[in-house]
Amino acid sequence: QKEVEQNxxxxxxxxxxxxxxxxxxxxxxxxxxFWYRQYSGKxxxxxxxxxxxxxxxxxxxxxxxxxxxxxxxxxxxxxxxSDSATYLCAVNRGNTPLVxxxxxxxxxxx
Amino acid sequence: SAVISQKPxxxxxxxxxxxxxxxQVDSQVTMMFWYRQxxxxxxxxxxxxxxxxxxxxxxxFVIDKFPISRPNxxxxxxxxxxxxxxxxSIYLCSVRTRGSDYGYTxxxxxxxxxx
Numbered sequence: 294q295k296e297v298e299q300n301x302x303x304x305x306x307x308x309x310x311x312x313x314x315x316x317x318x319x320x321x322x323x324x325x326x327f328w329y330r331q332y333s334g335k336x337x338x339x340x341x342x343x344x345x346x347x348x349x350x351x352x353x354x355x356x357x358x359x360x361x362x363x364x365x366x367x368x369x370x371x372x373x374x375s376d377s378a379t380y381l382c383a384v385n386r387g388n389t390p391l392v393x394x395x396x397x398x399x400x401x402x403x
Numbered sequence: 404s405a406v407i408s409q410k411p412x413x414x415x416x417x418x419x420x421x422x423x424x425x426x427q428v429d430s431q432v433t434m435m436f437w438y439r440q441x442x443x444x445x446x447x448x449x450x451x452x453x454x455x456x457x458x459x460x461x462x463x464f465v466i467d468k469f470p471i472s473r474p475n476x477x478x479x480x481x482x483x484x485x486x487x488x489x490x491x492s493i494y495l496c497s498v499r500t501r502g503s504d505y506g507y508t509x510x511x512x513x514x515x516x517x518x
Contacts, residue, residue, distance in 0.1 A: 327506055327507070334514075335511075335512075336493075336495055336509040336510060336511050336512045337446070337495075337509050338509075339404075339506035339507065339508070342506050381445060381446070383507075388433075388434065388499065390436050390448045390451055390497075391436075391446075391448075391497075391507055392448075393445045393446045393447075394445060395444065395445040396445050
């Protein structure tokens with residue numbers, strides 16, 4: 294069974310700090326990796342995707358992928374209170390549906 | 404990225420009744436996905452809807468309970484049939500978007516409460 298594991302949190306960080314969110318997955322054939330942000334009562338919003346080993350940066354966000362360790366992470370630099378949300382890790386192969394982790398709740402304290 | 408219009412946004416329904424949720428996409432897509440998100444939980448895939456063929460259901464979900472229609476490449480409906488309080492969830496449709504990221508976009512969700 295394909296699984297995606299995340300710490301449920303809450304992860305609390307002070308404003309301006311780096312928030313580090315982690316995710317592991319069981320399917321070695323996974324090809325695509327996504328991070329979604331979900332505010333309470335809202336639908337998930339894609340913030341990062343990554344497909345190859347290494348780092349990918351987009352503004353304050355950096356996704357890191359290590360396929361050998363089956364590990365993907367998201368770093369949020371200069372965390373803001375508006376970053377407080379649940380972050381969902383999702384993986385898939387090709388055009389198959391996404392498999393989601395349970396999400397990590399992030400709280401940025403002003 | 405694709406824009407999905409999903410409705411209704413919320414509803415309160417009596418047990419034993421049915422509710423049909425609609426998703427309209429602003430571009431043609433081959434596959435549409437239906438997810439359920441129970442309170443405090445992550446997203447669980449219900450089924451994949453392809454145009455012109457029967458939907459493919461995940462383990463634990465059956466067509467009689469969650470019939471899906473996919474009449475064309477921009478539209479799909481999910482019906483929640485013979486509802487019970489356990490069906491109270493957020494239901495979301497999703498499509499894969501074209502573009503550099505090839506991410507998956509979600510509709511705004513339908514918050515269903517069964518009383």
